[in-house]
Amino acid sequence: MFGSPIAILGLGYVGLPLAAGLARAGNEVVGFDLDERVIDGLSQGNSHIQDISDAELAESISAGLRFTSTGSDLHGFGAYIICVPTPLAESGYPDLSFIEQAGALIASQMRSGSLVVLESTTYPGTTDELLRPILESGSGLKAGIDFCLSFSPERIDPGNPEFKVTNTPKVVGGYQPCCLEAAASIYTELGIEVVRAKGLREAELSKLLENTYRHINIALVNEMVKFCNPLGIDLHDAIRCAATKPFGFQAFYPGPGVGGHCIPIDPNYLSYRVRSELGYAFRFVELAQEINASMPSYVVTRLQDELNEHSLSLKGSRVLVAGVTYKADVPDERESPAVPIAEILINRGAIVSYLDPYVTNWQIQGSQIARVIQGSLEGGQFDAVVLLQSHTDFDALDFESLAPVVLDTRGSLQGAAIKRL
Numbered sequence: 001m002f003g004s005p006i007a008i009l010g011l012g013y014v015g016l017p018l019a020a021g022l023a024r025a026g027n028e029v030v031g032f033d034l035d036e037r038v039i040d041g042l043s044q045g046n047s048h049i050q051d052i053s054d055a056e057l058a059e060s061i062s063a064g065l066r067f068t069s070t071g072s073d074l075h076g077f078g079a080y081i082i083c084v085p086t087p088l089a090e091s092g093y094p095d096l097s098f099i100e101q102a103g104a105l106i107a108s109q110m111r112s113g114s115l116v117v118l119e120s121t122t123y124p125g126t127t128d129e130l131l132r133p134i135l136e137s138g139s140g141l142k143a144g145i146d147f148c149l150s151f152s153p154e155r156i157d158p159g160n161p162e163f164k165v166t167n168t169p170k171v172v173g174g175y176q177p178c179c180l181e182a183a184a185s186i187y188t189e190l191g192i193e194v195v196r197a198k199g200l201r202e203a204e205l206s207k208l209l210e211n212t213y214r215h216i217n218i219a220l221v222n223e224m225v226k227f228c229n230p231l232g233i234d235l236h237d238a239i240r241c242a243a244t245k246p247f248g249f250q251a252f253y254p255g256p257g258v259g260g261h262c263i264p265i266d267p268n269y270l271s272y273r274v275r276s277e278l279g280y281a282f283r284f285v286e287l288a289q290e291i292n293a294s295m296p297s298y299v300v301t302r303l304q305d306e307l308n309e310h311s312l313s314l315k316g317s318r319v320l321v322a323g324v325t326y327k328a329d330v331p332d333e334r335e336s337p338a339v340p341i342a343e344i345l346i347n348r349g350a351i352v353s354y355l356d357p358y359v360t361n362w363q364i365q366g367s368q369i370a371r372v373i374q375g376s377l378e379g380g381q382f383d384a385v386v387l388l389q390s391h392t393d394f395d396a397l398d399f400e401s402l403a404p405v406v407l408d409t410r411g412s413l414q415g416a417a418i419k420r421l
């Protein structure tokens with residue numbers, strides 16, 4: 001395999017499982033993170049990532065995985081894999097400062113013969129136009145000649161019990177063919193099927209294509225659900241029927257909005273690139289953004305309509321928000337649509353509580369929201385329940401008995417009194 005030891009920069013949802021997997025496969029691996037709390041916790045054997053249990057972490061540490069927040073500990077490594085965040089800045093534009101910072105550190109520590117792989121999701125051109133100059137000017141080395149440079153998008157799906165790092169094919173693109181093969185050798189050694197992209201930009205775009213595809217198809221059903229309700233059509237049933245077609249259709253489901261990083265944030269990287277380089281809009285992405293972002297206020301309007309049917313006003317109603325993470329059975333709250341929904345509910349005078357086994361403390365607009373524990377729930381406590389996330393724990397709950405109005409934004413509850421989005 002190419003390059004040893006291996007440094008993983010950024011130990012979050014993406015970097016920690018990769019570092020642990022590489023260490024367990026027998027590689028000398030050092031995990032680097034700027035956040036000292038992360039390094040302290042991991043060094044003490046406490047995993048902060050749901051997909052890596054403390055037992056797996058202990059196994060990886062026994063296999064030699066080490067952690068540091070000191071950049072000079074990464075001197076002269078064979079490979080550096082960058083897994084740092086790529087958020088949006090306040091301006092709404094891509095914030096590539098984390099990649100720039102990681103690149104500058106690597107440039108100061110790498111040696112001739114090192115491999116550098118970027119895994120963070122970003123727009124096409126980042127590896128070649130942003131990262132390569134940082135590495136070359138900081139190290140005095142030339143990509144494709146003195147060191148290898150690759151991009152390989154991470155496709156991890158946190159909480160997915162079936163598909164993990166090792167059984168999900170990995171797209172790899174190289175600055176030069178030798179760079180591609182160097183990066184491919186790392187993933188192949190982990191038993192991962194490698195898909196070779198034509199170049200860096202194709203590998204970068206492939207990830208954004210995947211995320212944009214989901215974003216747009218979710219927006220399609222979200223727009224449809226808004227007109228299906230007044231037309232008296234059950235969209236979930238129509239999707240169930242359409243999904244029986246064995247080819248040419250993939251089911252997507254309406255919901256309260258999109259959360260996490262991949263769907264609401266990443267497509268903006270692509271539309272930014274199109275607009276900044278070519279001067280026009282990537283209209284599909286912008287429309288999807290508009291529709292998906294409108295869902296929280298649509299949910300509240302629907303809840304208000306359902307309360308109205310019971311001669312109740314939203315103002316003063318006791319509303320239980322069930323499931324506040326961005327996806328089922330994960331503790332990740334990033335970009336969760338539960339936040340704008342709670343904000344609108346509170347602004348309209350509702351008395352909001354929440355139920356979520358994964359979130360022990362939930363603040364909206366700086367105020368603590370009252371937490372309800374599943375075991376202590378009883379009828380009569382609430383005027384309305386809005387289900388935003390179908391955590392498996394909720395399977396044991398009889399939602400209909402909790403309140404006169406139950407709005408199910410996921411289409412997962414059964415019962416005569418349950419209202420679907």
Ligand SMILES: NC(=O)c1ccc[n+]([C@@H]2O[C@H](COP(=O)([O-])OP(=O)(O)OC[C@H]3O[C@@H](n4cnc5c(N)ncnc54)[C@H](O)[C@@H]3O)[C@@H](O)[C@H]2O)c1
Binds near residue numbers: 099101
């Ligand atoms: N979470 C996902 O499901 C997922 C899936 C596929 C791709 N991605 C992409 O992978 C990248 C990482 O995402 P994540 O979810 O792992 O992020 P995360 O926020 O969970 O973790 C990132 C870590 O990087 C650290 N960090 C920041 N700057 C650093 C630096 N200069 N050097 C070292 N460490 C630094 C942070 O302290 C943090 O611990 C992003 O580009 C994201 O879009 C995420």
